[in-house]
Amino acid sequence: MAAPQTLFEKVWRHHEVVAETADTPAVLYIDLHLIHEVTSPQAFTVLRQRGLGLRRPERTFATMDHSTPTRTEQVFGDAPITLEDAARQVSELERNCAAFGVELLGLRDARRGIVHIIGPELGLTQPGKTVVCGDSHTSTHGALGALAFGIGTTEVGHVFATQCLLQRKPRTLAINVNGALQPGVTAKDLILAIIGRIGVGGGTGHVIEYRGETIRALDMDARMTVCNMSIEAGARAGMIAPDETTFRYLAGRPRAPQSEAWAAALERWQQLPGDPGARFDREVDIDAAALEPMMTFGTNPGMVIPIGGTIPERTGDPAFAKSLAYMGFAPGERIQEHPVNVVFVGSCTNGRLSDLRAAASLLRGRKIASGVHMLVVPGSQQVKRDAEAEGLDRIFIDAGAEWRESGCSMCLGMNGDLVPKGHYAVSTSNRNFEGRQGIGARTLLASPLTAAACAVRGRVTDPRELL
């Protein structure tokens, strides 16, 4: 009998066109290639220079999200895109997709959104597929049991021309999560705690599989939040074995298999979970019941503490000191009650419907504190419509927040949605790097519940106080 295999090994094996040897990496087949306006132009240029086309144009799918405007008048009205370079990128993507026969969800398309939100939402992302995109948060798609990872622009060109990548097989890391999350503690808090535990380089060279009863109990939106931030621990990808929750989520989505093809797909997908006894290179156990709402205090996602905790001391670590100086914090200080200037709810980490519901649940009937600028940016136009159908937009607007069109927005500030210098921003996104949300911006990463609580009080607030 064949040796027991993990989920990752099964997906990897199915896609080996040529297995790796000591001298050469594997040639790995890619089922789904997602592209956006920022990391694709130079790859199209290479195709033109070498006189190549796309080997399988039907396996590549384009959207625009990173540098697109989120103001309705700029998306649907006649107002020009503020940033000239961003406008050029958007029009270049349109031209490239037309020239090379790639399906594009353009700026005004009802299905457009952040690339990692729309892949699953449209049913393009499926269990057992290999999914790549010129974006590190491609790890999000692993929540459906796909092997999904970010690639550079040169590799985008490789997939265009050959539908394959040269890859060394990564190692495997199991993160076993057991115990029930306490009220007010969410998937975002869980993944922040995991990164705090293993460190920002802790997953380097590995594919993480999240397992255990806590993971099984999460809905798909929450699973995507967890897998999304795998890259913040340095991991190549994050995966969760597909189960009934996955299948229910996918059933009936426009690009998911339909009728007879669905039954056949389901049969294949049910074979994907790891075999009993399959070995991982490393394992880490997490007790979910002990977790509290988490918030970052530094300039990488591993610099994180329970929201009521104190900032640790790390003597003899200049990088740590530099990071605290940037944030305006000192060791031994508490972050709770620290004034907050900006609150951002959105991104591929927490821009899905359940995230907006969570934030709205704390804002219903309340106002955000005066002086706080709160921006709520749905992850896709579909999320926006669904939220509006439930009246969530009214809750945000009545509370004093801004409600926008979908896009990456303030997660990386490429479209001009920026945090001003020196301001403290509680953000549901995934990176608190220096300058990520604007030059001199100070980012505090947290869950949508925590972000909403901070908006109401105008200070760093434990959401459990307002539940």
Add this chain to the structure above:
Amino acid sequence: MEPIRTLRSRTVVLPVSDVDTDQIIPARFLTTTTREGLGKHLFADWRYAPDGSARPDFVLNQPQAAGCTVLVAGRNFGCGSSREHAPWALTDFGLRAVISTQFADIFRSNALKNGLLPVLLEQDAHRWLLEHPGADVTIDLESTTLTLPTGAAVHFPLEPFARYCLTNGVDELGFLLGRAAQIDSYESQRSRP
């Protein structure tokens, strides 16, 4: 791609750990649609004051950095985004190798595809280099060793295929296109979507 066999240079030392891709090249410079010209934005937020003038205390602005092709950074270099603009900015600035004790996976892969060598050193040699800015080093790809001015030669790991591509100037796309027959047969045999 030009083959690289050996690199000789003085080092420039940036003793910062966990240097992320947003530091190497901030997002506002990603609106370009070409790969050239990013060197002037390398480490922009550390290199320039808000008025655009060069900060004299930043190491790449100092006279001894001129002409150096080897950057020594703290541990864990290149974490964060998949933006290939990071190695493009480093090479456009004139760097050919980065030395650290850990590299983020996507950064390492992107760097190798652009003739930028990620040199993964063990802690002792790395510490020595951090403590001796401007040291003359020789990096040899055939033997995958870095030689310090003390004469000590330290081995560094380099995936054999990456070494083959770098030392022969082989481009991976050409290699993959050469596998077309296998890709054809894979596609025709498989029933899955």
